[in-house]
Amino acid sequence: MAIDRANVEKIIKAVGGADNIEAATHCVTRLRFSLADEKKVDHKLLEQNDLVKGHFSSQGQFQVVIGPGLVDKVYDEMIAITGGSRSSKDDVKKAAAKKQNPLQQAIKTLADIFIPILPAIVTAGLLLGINNILTGPGIFFEGRSLVQEYPAWTDFAGIINLIANTAFTFLPALIGWSAATRFGGSPLLGIVLGLILVHPDLLNAWAYAQAAQEGKIPHWNLFGWQFEKIGYQGQVLPVLVSAYLLARVERFLNKKVHDSIKLLVVAPVALLVTGFLAFTIIGPVTFAIGNAITNGLVHVFNTLPALGGILYGGIYALLVVTGMHHTFLAVDVQLIGSKGGTFLWPMLALSNIAQGSAALAMLLVFREQKSKGLAVTSSVSAFLGVTEPAIFGVNIRYKYPFIFGMIGSAIGGLVLTINHVLASSIGVGGIPGFLSIYPNQWGVFFVGMAIVLVVPFLLTAVYGKVASRKAGPADTNNESAPVQASSGTAATNETAATAAVSEAAPVVPAGKAVNVLDIQAPLAGVVVPLENVPDPAFAERQMGQGIAIEPSDGKVVAPFDAKVVHIIKSKHAIILEHATGVQVLIHIGINTVSLKGAPFTLHVGIGDEVKAGQLLIEFDREAILQARLPVITPIIIPDGQPIVGRVTEEPAGAKVAGRDIVLKIQLSPQGI
Numbered sequence: 001m002a003i004d005r006a007n008v009e010k011i012i013k014a015v016g017g018a019d020n021i022e023a024a025t026h027c028v029t030r031l032r033f034s035l036a037d038e039k040k041v042d043h044k045l046l047e048q049n050d051l052v053k054g055h056f057s058s059q060g061q062f063q064v065v066i067g068p069g070l071v072d073k074v075y076d077e078m079i080a081i082t083g084g085s086r087s088s089k090d091d092v093k094k095a096a097a098k099k100q101n102p103l104q105q106a107i108k109t110l111a112d113i114f115i116p117i118l119p120a121i122v123t124a125g126l127l128l129g130i131n132n133i134l135t136g137p138g139i140f141f142e143g144r145s146l147v148q149e150y151p152a153w154t155d156f157a158g159i160i161n162l163i164a165n166t167a168f169t170f171l172p173a174l175i176g177w178s179a180a181t182r183f184g185g186s187p188l189l190g191i192v193l194g195l196i197l198v199h200p201d202l203l204n205a206w207a208y209a210q211a212a213q214e215g216k217i218p219h220w221n222l223f224g225w226q227f228e229k230i231g232y233q234g235q236v237l238p239v240l241v242s243a244y245l246l247a248r249v250e251r252f253l254n255k256k257v258h259d260s261i262k263l264l265v266v267a268p269v270a271l272l273v274t275g276f277l278a279f280t281i282i283g284p285v286t287f288a289i290g291n292a293i294t295n296g297l298v299h300v301f302n303t304l305p306a307l308g309g310i311l312y313g314g315i316y317a318l319l320v321v322t323g324m325h326h327t328f329l330a331v332d333v334q335l336i337g338s339k340g341g342t343f344l345w346p347m348l349a350l351s352n353i354a355q356g357s358a359a360l361a362m363l364l365v366f367r368e369q370k371s372k373g374l375a376v377t378s379s380v381s382a383f384l385g386v387t388e389p390a391i392f393g394v395n396i397r398y399k400y401p402f403i404f405g406m407i408g409s410a411i412g413g414l415v416l417t418i419n420h421v422l423a424s425s426i427g428v429g430g431i432p433g434f435l436s437i438y439p440n441q442w443g444v445f446f447v448g449m450a451i452v453l454v455v456p457f458l459l460t461a462v463y464g465k466v467a468s469r470k471a472g473p474a475d476t477n478n479e480s481a482p483v484q485a486s487s488g489t490a491a492t493n494e495t496a497a498t499a500a501v502s503e504a505a506p507v508v509p510a511g512k513a514v515n516v517l518d519i520q521a522p523l524a525g526v527v528v529p530l531e532n533v534p535d536p537a538f539a540e541r542q543m544g545q546g547i548a549i550e551p552s553d554g555k556v557v558a559p560f561d562a563k564v565v566h567i568i569k570s571k572h573a574i575i576l577e578h579a580t581g582v583q584v585l586i587h588i589g590i591n592t593v594s595l596k597g598a599p600f601t602l603h604v605g606i607g608d609e610v611k612a613g614q615l616l617i618e619f620d621r622e623a624i625l626q627a628r629l630p631v632i633t634p635i636i637i638p639d640g641q642p643i644v645g646r647v648t649e650e651p652a653g654a655k656v657a658g659r660d661i662v663l664k665i666q667l668s669p670q671g672i
């Protein structure tokens with residue numbers, strides 16, 4: 001397809017002109033810019049541009065979604081017009097990172113460190129919730145717990161408790177692993193460092209206050225220099241700072257020490273230097289700073305609980321939008337470790353529900369079945385603690401559900417903070433969140449839950465109904481949502497009477513033959529809706545319809561007989577073309593472009609004719625995960641293909657492999 005030069009010129013104008021472009025590159029689907037000033041972007045001009053499927057800013061990069069097959073042409077044209085030089089993805093990344101101020105960089109670093117350990121602490125939280133149910137007095141019996149009533153269950157609860165609190169007890173080891181990796185050091189040394197800080201020979205940090213009261217704090221004596229011999233259980237800062245130092249020392253030594261003696265020198269010296277500094281200076285100083293910060297926060301929330309609740313409860317969803325929310329994990333963890341509970345996390349759980357309930361209310365506002373489906377699926381996800389599908393898929397697009405979600409959550413937050421509700425751990429957000437709340441506070445928490453279920457729902461439904469009535473029946477609110485449907489057989493003709501289709505599908509007279517292209521599973525794994533892909537270009541369907549697969553192994557095979565029309569240089573994405581002309585993009589993982597092809601092995605080349613089931617690409621799943629990138633693989637039918645009609649998707653959660661059909665494309669009669 002030829003590119004309209006005028007449209008490319010408009011893109012350049014819309015991003016603030018050639019002078020505003022510091023560096024530009026492209027991946028398989030989008031132009032990635034580092035712009036001198038993002039405020040100069042003319043969003044309207046971009047939205048009016050036929051070439052542009054979407055645009056957003058992420059981590060200092062401004063991304064314009066064009067779509068596979070076109071983006072390279074648009075990029076070439078852009079370079080020709082601006083006379084600019086071609087940049088690599090790394091150039092753009094570096095330029096973008098430089099634009100983040102130190103606070104943004106610190107926030108991003110904290111999130112990068114805490115996100116990988118989230119599954120372990122959420123699991124711990126869930127198990128602690130079960131323990132709470134077994135041991136909390138007054139849940140099933142007046143003033144007594146289940147294990148008190150049935151003592152035979154005591155050790156059962158005890159074992160669950162032990163399994164559950166391991167992640168918290170050895171938290172510095174988890175943080176050490178993640179932080180050392182993030183700072184470019186060895187993950188293994190990071191773990192060892194974390195374990196050193198919670199060694200059983202040290203006074204447990206949880207016993208510190210009492211030991212201090214009794215004057216029984218043990219001390220190290222280093223040639224007359226005395227310092228406290230304490231562990232850092234539940235503390236975040238000591239291990240974070242120490243891991244930073246460890247990584248710096250290790251990297252320095254790796255550069256300076258000869259290969260032949262590296263094994264003998266690097267790790268021992270790095271650990272010794274860091275260990276000594278951790279016990280003598282870093283630990284005591286950061287322990288004091290951490291405690292001062294948490295005491296300050298606790299003081300603010302004790303003095304002005306209502307304000308704290310309204311603010312944190314209200315803005316939490318905004319934090320999720322900016323991605324800053326994970327930073328607060330560090331605060332939660334510190335509060336749990338040093339105060340025995342966090343007052344922030346309960347508000348997170350309510351904020352999740354509030355956004356879910358606002359999205360659910362859109363079910364009553366939407367007229368299209370597809371959008372209704374999105375309202376339901378995204379709200380279920382939010383009720384279970386993951387809000388991005390609801391926030392980005394529904395609420396922010398219509399703004400008012402998002403705002404009503406925030407209002408409901410602010411009220412819920414207020415109710416929690418004035419009643420000093422605490423979570424004993426970080427658990428599964430949303431409705432299961434109650435499990436992590438101290439059972440004696442469940443009553444208030446349930447009141448908060450009722451508020452965040454009812455208030456955003458009612459406000460959104462009423463406002464939405466009134467607004468859409470005013471807008472008249474023609475207004476569809478620009479709804480667009482996925483089609484959920486079922487699977488079928490191989491790529492051939494099929495009658496609409498036998499095809500299982502979604503309610504949203506256009507009605508085709510029974511018995512009339514229609515052409516359908518069946519797309520088999522190119523990977524073995526579990527089907528995930530695009531909305532759950534952690535990349536707005538896919539999640540918001542800016543590039544096209546499709547599904548994603550969470551792969552269970554590392555093989556990509558042809559989903560139909562096809563010609564390979566494009567393979568991205570870094571080998572993580574491939575475009576196949578069916579004889580009918582339908583093109584399908586398979587994009588292995590998210591942001592895997594940054595791996596520069598390392599974990600991918602190509603078995604085909606551009607121009608090859610391949611048979612359904614033929615191996616196309618192998619990838620090292622572990623290597624991608626270790627690089628902290630998602631392996632979830634979107635299978636996209638890029639927009640702008642006139643031949644593509646209705647697309648039906650295999651429902652989320654289905655396990656697929658081999659000949660299982662994951663997508664069905666109704667071919668439009670004009671295109672055949």
Ligand SMILES: OC[C@H]1O[C@H](O[C@H]2O[C@H](CO)[C@@H](O)[C@H](O)[C@H]2O)[C@H](O)[C@@H](O)[C@@H]1O
Binds near residue numbers: 325
């Ligand atoms: O911070 C602990 C919580 O982390 C997850 O939820 C948060 O991150 C999600 C992904 O970005 C986001 O969708 C959600 O709104 C946030 O609260 C996790 O899903 C929770 O279970 C966990 O408590």
